[in-house]
Amino acid sequence: MSPPNGGGMGRTPEGAVPAEGPGVPAGAVLPSPHAHGGASVSRTMGLVMAALAPATLFGFWMFGWPAVHLFMMTLAACVLAEYGCQRLMGRRSSLGDGSAVLTGWLLALSLPPWAPGWIGVLGGAIAIVVGKQVFGGLGQNPFNPAMVARVVLLVSFPVAMTQWVVPVPMGSPGAPDFVHGLQITLAAPPLPDAIASASLLGHAKTELSRGADLAQVLGAAATPPHDWTGLRPGSLGETGALLLLAGGLFLVFAGVIGWHLPAAVLLGLAVPALVGHALAPARFLPADLHLVSGATVLGAFFIATDYVTSPNTTAGQWLFGLGIGVLTWIIRSFGGYPEGMAFAVLLMNALVPAIDRWLRPRILGRDRAGRPLALPGD
Amino acid sequence: MRLLSYFRGEAFQRGIHPPSCKLTAATPIRRMPFAPRLTVPLSQHIGKPPRPIVQVGQEVVRGQPIARTDDWLSVPHHAPATGVVEAIDLRPSARGPWTQSIVIRVHPGATQEDLWGEPRDLSGATPQDILQAVWDTGMVGLGGAAFPSHAKLSVPKQAKVHTLVVNGCECEPYLTCDHRVMVEEADPLIVGIRYAMRATGAVRTIVGVEDNKPDAVAAIQAAIDRARGTTTEGDIFVEAVPTKYPQGSEKMLIMALFGVEVPSGGLPVQLGMVVNNVGTLAALGRLLPSGRGLTERVVTVTGPGVARPGDYRMPLGTPLSFVLEYAGAPADSRQVILGGPMMGQSAATLDVPITKGVSGVLVFKGDDLAHREGLRTFPCIKCGECVESCPMGLNPSQLGMLAAKREYETMGGQYHLGDCFECGCCTYVCPSNIPLVQQFRIAKQVLRERAV
Numbered sequence: 001m002s003p004p005n006g007g008g009m010g011r012t013p014e015g016a017v018p019a020e021g022p023g024v025p026a027g028a029v030l031p032s033p034h035a036h037g038g039a040s041v042s043r044t045m046g047l048v049m050a051a052l053a054p055a056t057l058f059g060f061w062m063f064g065w066p067a068v069h070l071f072m073m074t075l076a077a078c079v080l081a082e083y084g085c086q087r088l089m090g091r092r093s094s095l096g097d098g099s100a101v102l103t104g105w106l107l108a109l110s111l112p113p114w115a116p117g118w119i120g121v122l123g124g125a126i127a128i129v130v131g132k133q134v135f136g137g138l139g140q141n142p143f144n145p146a147m148v149a150r151v152v153l154l155v156s157f158p159v160a161m162t163q164w165v166v167p168v169p170m171g172s173p174g175a176p177d178f179v180h181g182l183q184i185t186l187a188a189p190p191l192p193d194a195i196a197s198a199s200l201l202g203h204a205k206t207e208l209s210r211g212a213d214l215a216q217v218l219g220a221a222a223t224p225p226h227d228w229t230g231l232r233p234g235s236l237g238e239t240g241a242l243l244l245l246a247g248g249l250f251l252v253f254a255g256v257i258g259w260h261l262p263a264a265v266l267l268g269l270a271v272p273a274l275v276g277h278a279l280a281p282a283r284f285l286p287a288d289l290h291l292v293s294g295a296t297v298l299g300a301f302f303i304a305t306d307y308v309t310s311p312n313t314t315a316g317q318w319l320f321g322l323g324i325g326v327l328t329w330i331i332r333s334f335g336g337y338p339e340g341m342a343f344a345v346l347l348m349n350a351l352v353p354a355i356d357r358w359l360r361p362r363i364l365g366r367d368r369a370g371r372p373l374a375l376p377g378d
Numbered sequence: 379m380r381l382l383s384y385f386r387g388e389a390f391q392r393g394i395h396p397p398s399c400k401l402t403a404a405t406p407i408r409r410m411p412f413a414p415r416l417t418v419p420l421s422q423h424i425g426k427p428p429r430p431i432v433q434v435g436q437e438v439v440r441g442q443p444i445a446r447t448d449d450w451l452s453v454p455h456h457a458p459a460t461g462v463v464e465a466i467d468l469r470p471s472a473r474g475p476w477t478q479s480i481v482i483r484v485h486p487g488a489t490q491e492d493l494w495g496e497p498r499d500l501s502g503a504t505p506q507d508i509l510q511a512v513w514d515t516g517m518v519g520l521g522g523a524a525f526p527s528h529a530k531l532s533v534p535k536q537a538k539v540h541t542l543v544v545n546g547c548e549c550e551p552y553l554t555c556d557h558r559v560m561v562e563e564a565d566p567l568i569v570g571i572r573y574a575m576r577a578t579g580a581v582r583t584i585v586g587v588e589d590n591k592p593d594a595v596a597a598i599q600a601a602i603d604r605a606r607g608t609t610t611e612g613d614i615f616v617e618a619v620p621t622k623y624p625q626g627s628e629k630m631l632i633m634a635l636f637g638v639e640v641p642s643g644g645l646p647v648q649l650g651m652v653v654n655n656v657g658t659l660a661a662l663g664r665l666l667p668s669g670r671g672l673t674e675r676v677v678t679v680t681g682p683g684v685a686r687p688g689d690y691r692m693p694l695g696t697p698l699s700f701v702l703e704y705a706g707a708p709a710d711s712r713q714v715i716l717g718g719p720m721m722g723q724s725a726a727t728l729d730v731p732i733t734k735g736v737s738g739v740l741v742f743k744g745d746d747l748a749h750r751e752g753l754r755t756f757p758c759i760k761c762g763e764c765v766e767s768c769p770m771g772l773n774p775s776q777l778g779m780l781a782a783k784r785e786y787e788t789m790g791g792q793y794h795l796g797d798c799f800e801c802g803c804c805t806y807v808c809p810s811n812i813p814l815v816q817q818f819r820i821a822k823q824v825l826r827e828r829a830v
Contacts, residue, residue, distance in 0.1 A: 031815065031819070034713065140757065310760075364390075
């Protein structure tokens with residue numbers, strides 16, 4: 001170190017300042033703030049995956065190797081699609097942020113566990129290419145990529161997307177081993193009648209279209225099991241509802257997501273369901289079955305809360321979440337498809353820019369319209 | 379006495395809670411010796427620079443005025459040390475451009491006792507006399523804004539002030555100079571408050587202190603109790619406010635204390651309030667009775683890169699290099715910040731002096747820096763953390779995306795960028811590590827230039 005104040009003594013710049021600046025350099029010159037809270041995109045994605053892990057592992061155990069293979073192939077397709085798009089566009093790879101893996105994970109949780117592998121691969125590619133990269137990649141997509149893919153698959157391949165199986169837990173008699181599971185996923189042989197099943201929502205919709213009384217249908221032996229344990233046909237995200245709820249609450253307490261949005265989705269679904277069931281139990285499913293069936297919990301805590309495609313003010317999140325809940329109930333109760341979460345999320349995604357514009361926080365010292373507050377006495 | 383609860387409104391909304399890192403909160407203020415040379419920039423406050431009234435080669439004594447001004451929005455400067463004026467020319471400044479400065483070579487053996495002063499009897503002084511006396515001290519806001527204090531204490535004719543708010547929040551992490559001043563100089567603070575109340579006509583004073591400084595609250599309360607009955611100028615209260623950044627912003631503090639919003643584009647004085655920093659009023663309490671000028675201030679020297687952190691009372695004009703050497707900061711790669719970590723400014727060179735507005739010298743080591751530079755910027759994922767943290771209720775996420783598209787007019791018009799005071803909360807919480815505040819500074823600068 002040079003003597004104090006020595007470096008610049010007696011020197012006037014005269015327009016000729018040395019390139020490295022005068023005197024003793026102090027080090028890096030960075031703009032304030034010079035502190036950071038430590039949050040990062042990859043940390044956020046990692047926490048979300050950690051929250052999904054218990055339900056996913058539970059689903060692997062229940063539906064065996066075919067579910068594992070489908071999951072892995074979906075994730076691999078997402079990662080490859082992301083890598084490929086970025087290579088094509090000559091962009092720096094962003095696989096490290098974990099968002100492609102998370103998209104694939106959420107999509108895989110919404111698929112029938114024994115669906116053929118190409119469904120997962122195609123879905124993963126659609127999610128990343130059509131759902132995300134064509135808009136410019138992370139942060140730019142208006143619609144939830146996993147839900148875009150799910151809806152495309154559902155509309156294009158309705159049979160493959162609604163072939164559910166009863167749980168055949170790993171290790172139980174009749175559960176496929178690794179190789180057999182691979183055959184199921186890759187070759188997609190017809191499902192044996194013994195394990196093919198409908199999901200509860202699908203079953204209810206079918207019975208309803210036949211004019212049956214739902215109250216009797218739910219008590220009948222032919223109805224798929226629908227208790228809270230998750231031992232029932234459905235996607236990994238449906239059967240693991242309780243574990244997903246635990247994971248979602250973990251995210252709320254970890255500060256990754258707010259409680260407003262999931263609460264709004266659940267309320268938006270539960271309130272019309274309660275009212276509908278109370279008025280016409282033969283026509284509408286009870287609220288508890290709505291909450292535990294389909295993608296309700298997955299959607300409320302993990303899909304609706306996607307940062308990119310949800311509003312960023314608390315008021316906006318309430319409106320957005322309530323909209324998803326109500327639309328889901330409407331589609332489930334009146335629509336052609338048994339499950340409506342994906343459609344509801346996409347419909348509300350489209351409204352997000354408008355919601356963000358209308359429901360801005362009030363600026364301190366201004367009224368809602370943005371005019372400065374009046375002074376007292378004016 | 380605790381303040382009556384009706385004074386207490388809602389604390390301000392949003393904001394953040396960074397780790398406080400107040401390493402030097404329990405260390406008494408120490409004196410820093412003279413550097414061999416002191417550099418007094420003429421422009422170190424908001425407003426016009428004063429003109430030098432000394433010549434090169436002239437002997438000056440500590441406290442003697444060396445620059446004077448007739449401009450209302452400017453302040454005089456005083457010699458921080460006894461010595462010889464060695465040069466009056468351009469020197470580096472913390473803000474970047476070289477600026478006209480008076481360089482004083484300090485006499486060996488010069489003491490830090492003030493040798494120059496014009497004691498005056500202010501007991502019967504009018505508000506105008508007090509403002510003149512404040513002006514003569516060369517005082518500016520010591521909290522960092524460096525706005526001339528006499529201008530801040532003068533009340534426009536059409537306004538009437540009822541409350542003096544004294545800002546003892548010190549919400550920036552690391553900084554403790556105000557904290558130590560409140561603990562050690564509570565009595566001069568009360569004296570300064572009395573003068574400020576007389577100058578403004580305020581009938582009550584509320585000292586707002588964040589509740590992470592209970593010893594400061596206790597010290598001020600004790601000083602209030604000691605001073606009770608000696609004057610008739612209304613009541614002084616000290617109030618603890620919940621700790622939250624950026625409480626030290628005057629709009630936030632007024633919100634926290636009274637639940638009142640300062641209208642956008644307005645000033646607290648329009649609501650009958652004047653806000654002053656504790657350090658400013660404590661210094662005025664010491665200087666005004668003896669008619670001395672501001673020649674030194676308390677500066678927190680701290681951070682991971684400092685061996686002997688502490689609050690130092692240092693002569694104005696002390697070069698940064700001397701400060702760091704004295705406090706034990708190694709010379710390897712590092713970052714030196716003037717002010718706190720949230721709003722402070724990186725120093726480009728150690729040849730810049732300590733000025734009236736510098737509250738802290740913060741040194742980060744090379745490895746802290748390597749970590750920060752290693753962080754990659756991701757696209758905005760619209761997580762809304764910044765919206766949840768902006769104390770002004772702006773939408774930094776939206777503003778950042780507009781800045782990336784250079785839609786500066788929209789930022790200023792539709793999204794009220796002008797209300798941003800660059801507290802840094804949005805950037806602090808951003809998981810994508812987007813330099814939002816810096817984008818906003820650039821946008822504001824562009825808008826200013828376009829407006830000309």
